[in-house]
Amino acid sequence: MKLKHRSIRFTFFAAISIIALVFIGILVLLNVFFYQDYYMMTRRSELRDAYGSICTSYASDSSDVAALLDSYESRSAIRLAVVTDNGDVITSSAMQEGDVGFDFGHMEQKFRSFAVLASVVQNRDWVDLGKNEYRFMTISLRDNDQYLCLIGVLNAEHGEYLIAYMPYAYIEQNSSLNLVFLLIAGGCALLICLGCGYVISRQFTRPLIQMAGLADRMSELDFSMQYTGKGDGDEIDQLGQSLNRLSAYLEQSIGELKESNDQLAQEIEEKERIDNMRQEFIVNVSHELKTPIALIQGYAEGLTAGVADDPEDRKFYCDTIADEADHMNKLVMQLLSLSRLELGAEQTFDEDIDLHALCAEAVRKTAVLCENRGLTVEYENAHITVRTDGDLLDQVLMNYLSNAIRYTPEGKHIEISATKTGNSVRLSVFNEGDGLPEEELPKIWEKFYRTDRARTREAGGTGIGLSLVRAIADTLHGACGAENVEGGICFWFELPDLLPAEDSKIKD
Structure with missing residues (x-):
């Protein structure tokens, strides 16, 4: 089965997209599973900071505690109150002077604040705290509305305590808004990453695609294509220049190899021609010598057998033998002379x-x-x-x-x-x-x-x-x-x- 070709540009773009998607997914998972714990830790830290700040200010000037609590609450979402060890509320940010008229929402908020303070006061396990000690607790009202509370010692000599609290609904709402915003921001970031990944993949893979085409042409022994690149001297550009040098070297080497093959073919052809000439030469020499040798042998046998009894016949036989021997001698001398000339020995x-x-x-x-x-x-x-x-x-x-x-x-x-x-x-x-x-x-x-x-x-x-x-x-x-x-x-x-x-x- 033929595998479907997948370009490096698509692979590079897909890799960037997957990395961006995984990164955003990790952020969402961290937000879902760990953001609330982290947010609760920061809220606890804020409550501790509020306790520390109020303790410091209260120690230096305790004349206007209500103004101090109201000033701090206006800078944060923390409700503050000062109570005694027998449960009396000395002051609270919910008790504001000069309230005029009836505001149901404002009254409900005060009611909930008093309900929280009452729940804290009824829980007497905080009276054993020492100087500068504090304790966290969770207060649940009848309508399942919960509050995160901190109660700490404000003045151990007078038995005064600071209660700092904030509603869980505010914490959960903040966490939900953060999750929604994170999803929106993550989606936008993903789109931006996809766009940037597409542009980067085009810019990054363009020279690689060009080099792949150059390599394909080289595999077909076509060395006319050259890598141009950006000329910025990075590793990819150096690779392209190396391919150019390799192409030039291969073109030269293959050209030299072709010349060597052509020369070798010519030498083989010349050798075959010389071999054919040698064989033909041997055949021709044999043919040239065959007739005079046969004549000499025949006339010599005739003389030996006494066929030519007449003196004229014997003279004819002897003259023929002498002529053929002279012809053979002339042929051999010419061949020797020709060989010396061709070998350069003359x-x-x-x-x-x-x-x-x-x-x-x-x-x-x-x-x-x-x-x-x-x-x-x-x-x-x-x-x-x-x-x-x-x-x-x-x-x-x-x-x-x-x-x-x-x-x-x-x-x-x-x-x-x-x-x-x-x-x-x-x-x-x-x-x-x-x-x-x-x-x-x-x-x-x-x-x-x-x-x-x-x-x-x-x-x-x-x-x-x-x-x-x-x-x-x-x-x-x-x-x-x-x-x-x-x-x-x-x-x-x-x-x-x-x-x-x-x-x-x-x-x-």
Whole structure:
């Protein structure tokens, strides 16, 4: 069962309301159960104070006792009377001189006062009081009207006593009025507390609600929300600022974690690519070696078995074995060279290379192949000197020229050129032909990639020549590429010009 959501604002307001209600309820309960006792205690205290005050005044001046009692009664609700030990009333605040006319209420009050005094006088247990001693008693009249009385010794030598009394009805009425007023005041206070509690709960819980929203957004990895707060530096504001710092830290950490994950994913992808390349490399090498090994094994077994009795047949068998062994040796040497270049283990020796002389030597080495296919090679515009490793550059040129001879149609044209642009020198080999599809141009630099696998053995290539060129370009801090041009395709190789400005020039 889903629990109903209850906001902190409602909880805070309810807590304040309950506290106010409990507080007012405690006041009402205290008033109901303890106010009358407390009020009786204060009335007794007033009677004792009246007795003490009258005793002091009476001791200093006893000439006008009636005026003294009347003056004290006018300041309080206490009735006072002076009686003797034989029960005679000397004076009483109820006996006022100059009373004129008949006032039933006033006469009833006097009657009740005399009835109280008579009841006290008839109770003779107070005559044994000593000096400055007093005693409390409760007097009940016939109509159940009760009075709280104090009787104390006023003048022990003359046997005079002071009687101070007040009606219980006055006490009970005062207690009832106090209870009613307390209920009214409590209700008003409760309403005020509820209003103040609502305002305080809004003010107090607003930043907490904002921080709760901030935490929810953070849980959804949304760190755009910030705690604004009041900026007064209290604990809640400090908590909000801490959430802001936590949000910024989490955003930074998660960002760094995402970057690390992306980098790790790239590394894993690169590792998988390298593993695939390694597996493909092993497959390709195995495929390249399988044919020459099979041929060598077959012709060797034929020679062993004496199949070729004729000298020409034996020479054919031996030439085939030698050619295939040479092909295997060439493949292995290229693979070793490629591995050293890719691992950075190949040492380079920079020297001044005359590109025209380099091209002439390459053309000389391939002259027989060109003559067999009726190809013409031009290199007269290669009069540039560059400082680099001559052996590696010769491998590049021989790979380019060999590919051009291999794939140029018979009777067509090959051109070798060199140009200097800014701080770089570009060596280009162009051959006439159909060119290559644009989507295959980036792939020809991969190991063992061939555009026409059916003609591989017939063309005589190993499939790693252009991969070797790319590795040499990385080693010499250069670049390589191929592009289809009008009438054929052009392979280029670019190197940084390391010669001084006066030496790096086109020769005459």
